[in-house]
Amino acid sequence: MAGHNKGGRRMTNIVVLGTQWGDEGKGKIVDALAQEERFRAVVRYQGGNNAGHTVVVGGERYAFHLLPSGILSPSKDCVIGAGVVLNPQVLCEELQQIASRLGQQHARLWISEKAHLVMPWHVLRDRITGGTVGTTGRGIGPAYSDGVARRGIRWADTRYPGRFALRVEEEAMWNRQLIAAMLDHWHIPGEQREQLQLHEALDAATVVAGYWTCIEEIKSNPLVRSGDVSAFLDGLLSQGQALLFEGAQATLLDIAHGTYPFVTSSHPTVGGVYVGTGCRPRELHVLGVAKAYTTRVGAGPFPTELEDEVSERLREVGHEYGTTTGRPRRCGWLDLTVLRYARRVNGLDALALTKLDVLTGIHPLRVATRYCVGGDSVAFFTVHDADVEHAGVVYEECAGWDQDITGVTRFADLPGPARQYVLRIEDEVGVPVTMVGVGPGRSQLIRR
Ligand code: IMP
Numbered sequence: 001m002a003g004h005n006k007g008g009r010r011m012t013n014i015v016v017l018g019t020q021w022g023d024e025g026k027g028k029i030v031d032a033l034a035q036e037e038r039f040r041a042v043v044r045y046q047g048g049n050n051a052g053h054t055v056v057v058g059g060e061r062y063a064f065h066l067l068p069s070g071i072l073s074p075s076k077d078c079v080i081g082a083g084v085v086l087n088p089q090v091l092c093e094e095l096q097q098i099a100s101r102l103g104q105q106h107a108r109l110w111i112s113e114k115a116h117l118v119m120p121w122h123v124l125r126d127r128i129t130g131g132t133v134g135t136t137g138r139g140i141g142p143a144y145s146d147g148v149a150r151r152g153i154r155w156a157d158t159r160y161p162g163r164f165a166l167r168v169e170e171e172a173m174w175n176r177q178l179i180a181a182m183l184d185h186w187h188i189p190g191e192q193r194e195q196l197q198l199h200e201a202l203d204a205a206t207v208v209a210g211y212w213t214c215i216e217e218i219k220s221n222p223l224v225r226s227g228d229v230s231a232f233l234d235g236l237l238s239q240g241q242a243l244l245f246e247g248a249q250a251t252l253l254d255i256a257h258g259t260y261p262f263v264t265s266s267h268p269t270v271g272g273v274y275v276g277t278g279c280r281p282r283e284l285h286v287l288g289v290a291k292a293y294t295t296r297v298g299a300g301p302f303p304t305e306l307e308d309e310v311s312e313r314l315r316e317v318g319h320e321y322g323t324t325t326g327r328p329r330r331c332g333w334l335d336l337t338v339l340r341y342a343r344r345v346n347g348l349d350a351l352a353l354t355k356l357d358v359l360t361g362i363h364p365l366r367v368a369t370r371y372c373v374g375g376d377s378v379a380f381f382t383v384h385d386a387d388v389e390h391a392g393v394v395y396e397e398c399a400g401w402d403q404d405i406t407g408v409t410r411f412a413d414l415p416g417p418a419r420q421y422v423l424r425i426e427d428e429v430g431v432p433v434t435m436v437g438v439g440p441g442r443s444q445l446i447r448r
Helices: 028-036 089-100 120-132 142-149 161-185 192-196 200-204 205-218 229-238 269-274 308-318 336-346 415-429
Strands: 013-018 039-044 051-058 058-066 077-080 106-110 224-227 241-245 285-293 293-297 330-332 349-352 363-371 377-378 392-398 432-436 445-447
Touching: 013 028, 028 039, 028 241, 028 285, 028 432, 028 445, 039 229, 077 229, 089 205, 106 229, 120 142, 120 200, 161 200, 161 205, 200 205, 200 392, 205 224, 224 229, 224 330, 229 241, 285 336, 308 330, 336 363, 336 377, 336 415, 349 415, 363 415, 377 415, 392 415, 415 432
Parallel strands: 013 241, 013 285, 039 077, 039 241, 077 106, 106 224, 285 349, 349 432
Antiparallel strands: 051 058, 293 330, 363 377, 363 392, 432 445
């Protein structure tokens, strides 16, 4: 019976997705949920190694870019869906890192044969053109572009070495011409061209040799399977198993619904789950993750951004430096208009609020409740990007607190103003806050 367990009880699947501009702490929430027995598989449906999930377990810090956060749980299946772009060299390194710390005591990994590969020329193209958006430079946008242009190389193309070599030869030839034209168009000087190490990235034999070693290593790993992920997930649902979907990046970085063009090239919003896996779970609980303040890396609008001692403090106390690139994140007040928008676009059922402890000692706190353009109150996305600069942000003040909350385990034990802050968010966004993060550790999570 689809979607029911043996006792006939319907199993609820969960998607954990970002509600802001990423780095909300989704990894920690996925890791906490992955401990629950009811979830059999943790599934990534979009993004690539532009993501960075940090999980702290037993004082040890794990940073993943491509692997789903559930990979640390040996009883689980982890899945890389069709909507993910996969760099085999990165995947190979991450599997090696985990194996060196946990041996074969980690989750099984299923890779969709439909997933597109990130090739060295994608990284080159990203490094040449990604500057204005401030991309992570990992080749993500160009890999998705080639997929849409129907010239991508997919994991299925690695089934036979001859087929893979042929596809690499074809694409390397095309990219040599394309990249030469790009370098001329942007007048990239010789010195910079040298830094790009063009030969290494564009010579077919070199690329095949470098990639094939990694591909073989991945495929020979006894914990890795390749195939039809949609059928695999459908099978789990039919057995009444529950799935945990792990979003990367976030709502405002969605290619369709984010702050275009300052976005990533995939669909972190809820629709991405279906496209990126080929599976439609009937019962899907949508859990949005929101940081207790706002951060953003890369360029683009950020109306509640601060450039003062509060933002410095948020950055230092909250360790707001990119997991993938190490870039300092831009920091600002919590924007409730953003959370309301995320609620609408994703149909949020609940919120997990992270990093509440970082706000300790800041007086007063402020939250943005709406914007004003020309005296009129407007919702977030009625603000055209040309207007964002001139939009007035309407703030409300909230009382702060000084007590250390990093050891608090029950909501009732939080200081009054901290509880009020959470309740205010619930009120304004209209969904319950069911989890509150008070520190980076696995146990520093209050459940309500
Ligand atoms: P790309 O995904 O590398 O193409 O970068 C596009 C935009 O998304 C840039 O502003 C990046 O900083 C941002 N971005 C990509 N991945 C993440 C992430 O995991 N966290 C936060 N921002 C991200």
